[in-house]
Amino acid sequence: MDVDSRMTTESDSDSDATTAAALGRGSGSETSSSSAPSTPGTPTAAPASPAVAGSGPRPAPGYTAVNAVIDKKEDGPGCRCGHTLTAVPAVGEEGSPGYVGPRLILFGGATALEGNSATPPSSAGSAGIRLAGATADVHCYDVLSNKWSRLTPLGEPPSPRAAHVATAVGTMVVIQGGIGPAGLSAEDLHVLDLTQQRPRWHRVVVQGPGPGPRYGHVMALVGQRFLLTIGGNDGKRPLADVWALDTAAKPYEWRKLEPEGEGPPPCMYATASARSDGLLLLCGGRDGNSVPLSSAYGLAKHRDGRWEWAIAPGVSPSPRYQHAAVFVNARLHVSGGALGGGRMVEDSSSVAVLDTAAGVWCDTKSVVTTPRTGRYSADAAGGDAAVELTRRCRHAAAAVGDLIFLYGGLRGGVLLDDLLVAEDLAAAETTTAANHAAASSAATDTQAGKAPGRYAYNDERTKQAASESAPDGSVVLGTPVAPPLNGDMYTDISPENAVPQGQRRSSKGVDYLVEASAAEAEAISATLAAVKARQVNGEAEELSDKEQSPDSSSSNKHSSLIKPDAALSNNMTPPPGVRLHHRAVVVAAETGGALGGMVRQLSIDQFENEGRRVSYGTPENATAARKLLDRQMSINSIPKKVIASLLKPRGWKPPVRRQFFLDCNEIADLCDSAERIFSSEPSVLQLKAPIKIFGDLHGQFGDLMRLFDEYGSPSTAGDIAYIDYLFLGDYVDRGQHSLETMSLLLALKVEYPQNVHLIRGNHEAADINALFGFRIECIERMGERDGIWTWHRMNRLFNWLPLAALIEKKIICMHGGIGRSINHVEQIENLQRPITMEAGSVVLMDLLWSDPTENDSVEGLRPNARGPGLVTFGPDRVMEFCNNNDLQLIVRAHECVMDGFERFAQGHLITLFSATNYCGTANNAGAILVLGRDLVVVPKLIHPLPPAITSPETSPDQIEDTWMQELNANRPATPTRGRPQAVANDRGALAWI
Structure with a gap:
């Protein structure tokens, strides 16, 4: 397959089925949120949105710009789109000499627009991506010190690319797919190992056939075990296939899944985010007719080995693709996105939250009951400064604790280099709607003569x-x-190398x-x-x-x-x-x-x-698809x-x-x-x-x-x-x-x-x-x-x-x-x-x-x-x-x-x-x-x-009363x-x- 040396953007006459591709972000948001708490050095997020009149799910939070520390010019990621942003949890015990706080790892993306990037086009619809500007560099944002730095890992790096996917597996970042100056990137899995003091690239050996080269797809780690890759474009058409790699089984091998239930249509530029309990949500995307999608689909694995799709409840405020999404507890935070023809999602729908505990969508104002009908313009700035800040596409998102970070993207034909942050205080709370649903369920069980509990x-x-x-x-x-x-x-x-029995007894x-x-x-x-x-x-x-x-x-x-x-x-x-x-x-x-x-x-x-x-x-024999989305944590604190x-x-x-x-x-x-x-x-x-x-x-x-x-x-x-x-x-x-x-x-x-x-x-x-x-x-x-x-x-x-x-x-x-x-x-x-x-x-x-x-x-x-x-x-x-x-x-x-x-x-x-x-x-x-x-x-x-080589005098925390020994x-x-x-x-x- 021949791939053009540049990628066109989405216009009313998008033709990805016949051309090489249009650049979109991968799924840099598909990471598990680390649990690092906020510290005095952590960026300050915008005040949380007030609760809706009458108790209920909180609206989506507002974002503010982060003034991050950049010592040298090359330490900052600069303007780019189509990159990934992945949250990596802290390493070591806090307060110990080897402790490393939570980090955001930014990889790849395109750093130049078609033509002279210094003179941006008049509209986003005419802005293209110069594939020669695709990169393979790695930048790290330290959340606690609010500082960017450029990493130079050991080992052979992946080829320059954009529209790829990335996700975290422990303290490793897995990179796959995308498209670069030479065309579609190979399907190889590249791992950036951040365990040691000096990061190192590895190429993972995977047996058998896999998902193949593609871009604009999604990837997420489900249940801290299964690496799932879904959809995207193979250079010919949008895809709807689902591939899984079990990280606990060696040798590694891709397996094509055939989930039950109603799943998403073939699409690209969607997002996939995994909730902490193993539920994956695929949101938005663009189908084979270049129509933006508004639906969200949940995918979960049953204990008997079956995988099942289910349509998420609620009314999405807007269709979108090339957006970003990330989970914070049970709330999926969605930001930005494109609509085609150079139009982008804006107004209060630019930022939205799918509250999976309550089963509703919220925008920055309230619970969404009908799709919003705001302005969709490629050029005009939004009337609300907060909305204008998040009006973008092809950006990336990641979450650390209750903080949601966004970086870069494209707006009005201009590449962005800003870092935004929001804090979701509602994520750790149980919403009134969820409480009401739980109470209603309990009441129904009582009326049916059932006692609460496992059975x-x-x-x-x-x-x-x-x-x-x-x-x-x-x-x-x-x-x-x-x-x-x-x-x-x-x-x-x-x-023969085992410890002899006599030494152990x-x-x-x-x-x-x-x-x-x-x-x-x-x-x-x-x-x-x-x-x-x-x-x-x-x-x-x-x-x-x-x-x-x-x-x-x-x-x-x-x-x-x-x-x-x-x-x-x-x-x-x-x-x-x-x-x-x-x-x-x-x-x-x-x-x-x-x-x-x-x-x-x-x-x-x-x-x-x-x-x-x-x-x-x-x-779990869930015949009702809704049950897939009802995996709620206990409301007991x-x-x-x-x-x-x-x-x-x-x-x-x-x-x-x-x-x-x-x-x-x-x-x-x-x-x-x-x-x-x-x-x-x-x-x-x-x-x-x-x-x-x-x-x-x-x-x-x-x-x-x-x-x-x-x-x-x-x-x-x-x-x-x-x-x-x-x-x-x-x-x-x-x-x-x-x-x-x-x-x-x-x-x-x-x-x-x-x-x-x-x-x-x-x-x-x-x-x-x-x-x-x-x-x-x-x-x-x-x-x-x-x-x-x-x-x-x-x-x-x-x-x-x-x-x-x-x-x-x-x-x-x-x-x-x-x-x-x-x-x-x-x-x-x-x-x-x-x-x-x-x-x-x-x-x-x-x-x-x-x-x-x-x-x-x-x-x-x-x-x-x-x-x-x-x-x-x-x-x-x-x-x-x-x-x-x-x-x-x-x-x-x-x-x-x-x-x-x-x-x-x-x-x-x-x-x-x-x-x-x-x-x-x-x-x-x-x-x-x-x-x-x-x-x-x-x-x-x-x-x-x-036996511990300590004494009560030198180690007070080892003091144990002698009552148990006696x-x-x-x-x-x-x-x-x-x-x-x-x-x-x-x-x-x-x-x-």
Whole structure:
């Protein structure tokens, strides 16, 4: 294809289908907003627009010019259009020597008009772009210092271009497509890596066919994972295709998507912006007939792998193309744009906001109910100075926190070199319209007899057939994904290079842990007595259940766990079976140096105690397209405060003097919100893969942050849009930070009720956590009055926690085990909540307190070293239970295991423990399980950190009271599973059973 040496602008006779192309901006706004707060050095934005008379969504904010610092002429970007502007988040911890604040990266664009740029044409309609003026230079705007600088990255840069696209992936800027002096740019992906002190260009190797050369298209990072490219022009015609590149799957490969629903027509010069929760909005553009578009389309990925388009609600104030758009929280800010024939959008429609929480468009005056009919002139200046400032096209936009920045563009045939800023104070607020919609929805649910919570959030999902499984062709998790080392490729270390088992298993503290845990047995003895009294009345029923179940000690011992399925008789493809991945992912114990947090992938055979890892996801069957746009964040501010304060996988530090940051009123609000959700859930949750499963945490908040840091965190910046989280109980006691652990998990549950799931452990009981640390911590950190009140309120909440979870109807997750009494899942489902340990049955005791026997050779029921009345169950009981319920795997927690996970019953039961170095002496690893959609279970581990080389005198923030150490010494933990234990009188114990 021959490409002309220059690009004409859009006129009434636009002919991009037959000529090379007209220059338009790419989608420099398609970046995630960083969360850097404003500082005294930050540019001052125009005052926020006043609220509309009568409460409602705020109008679009006004823009002001920024007088940025430019030390040398070459540091400033100068006049240009068709460039991109990309927001890159801060690097490092604020206040540390290596901290780098948020930046805007400007790349490429055209710096000259057709003819003599010093003498601009009489109208925009006659202004063209000289492709010889296209550039490949990089400029950086430091938001905190208000200063421009020119960057000279290492490596081979992309060719000069304009009308390309750019987006941020962490601290890297990805460039693709566009057009330059030599014609259409190649489809290669170029990455500007800003991680190191000296930026560097890289070319990304992508396998297979891709979107091909194009310009005027859009690109955005969706859900912090999928790089989406849509539309544009290939030099012949506008396009409507959608391509996706999964940044978490290597080798990289483009995949052409076929989204469901009504999508946009073939178009170019649109914008695409990704909301933080994974919703992409494509706005405006110009179709194949050179008609500007006013509609907006949402694109979202369902958890079953489907992508779906939906038309955004509201009335757009004006059609437009060659505009700019960027999200600030739930509000999409749109600025400028062209209409063809040299005309541009102006008047109050020049700046607009699509409030996706309220479902309405706003301009600078009010909510838009009908399209505006203002003046559209190429030459005349607007009557309003603020409108004139934003009247432009082919510019670029990016957002940092609540600030929206615009740079450059074209107005009236003149290239611009100004930087504008606006502040959207409404972005962090919940609009009245959104509140009203939420209230109306809640009222409707109440009238329909539904309780609020996860099982009332998506009607279509609850109507799904129980036997429905993940569709074929869904994303499959292969080799475990591990964190990169300094931005390099994922590391696969062979088993011979692994840390020897002996080095990891210190014998320190073995004798201490083997001591009888008499205190724990005493704590449960009163409860056991009450349960035993009730057991007499229910003994006949329990025995009846047992007599009706098949004998597993012989004939069933080696039988298949899967009963014949009716579906198989119809020649249907059998559902995938649960299997353990042959490698586990491990993070080394080193914390400092260039290799801090090194990742290893070890064969399962390298572990003395084998285990698996599980993760799940929840499909969304949204038949109504509007539901795609209804992904709203919680309106409760307390969960947001907790998440903002605590969800810091790399930056969290224990509070100085251990003062807890929430008061009892805030904890009350948090518990009330979470309790409403728990009360709407069944006792046995019904969950879908993919999902991550966490074992005991025991107040070791630092380990939780390490697991989030290494293997993904439940946030919009993490992987919450694509994988769910399940926690198996024992959140409190033994560790130093039970309040942080419980508060964050509750906040995550409120914020992501359909994605974060908690079930109950044996320490979520007042009589237990009164003795093992949680009550003492509440008083010590909040004062006696508030601490005791908080402890009581948390324990009332614990009585509402679900008791187990079924994943894909193949895996059951619980805290303890099946003990002597549990033969069918229905027995757990029939437990009515709220339920206390005292009021519970032997089923509840077994569910929360029982353990497997020492190994696969010990069958039947045996006494439990935890105390009289508690039992252990053998592999025959596991096989019997799985056969009775058509299950393939039991995942449970409750016991510390050396590798963080351990297999039992020939792999049909896995014990999972996530806290490292339990009670400061066990030196055990912590693990999670990740279950993929293909039901492959992958274990992921972290090892204990080495002791800190600090003293209270030199590091006041490391001061920890000795109360927890004394408590653990006085009330030793149950010995680590797999280590020698004191054996009770076996004959007497069996007689008791």
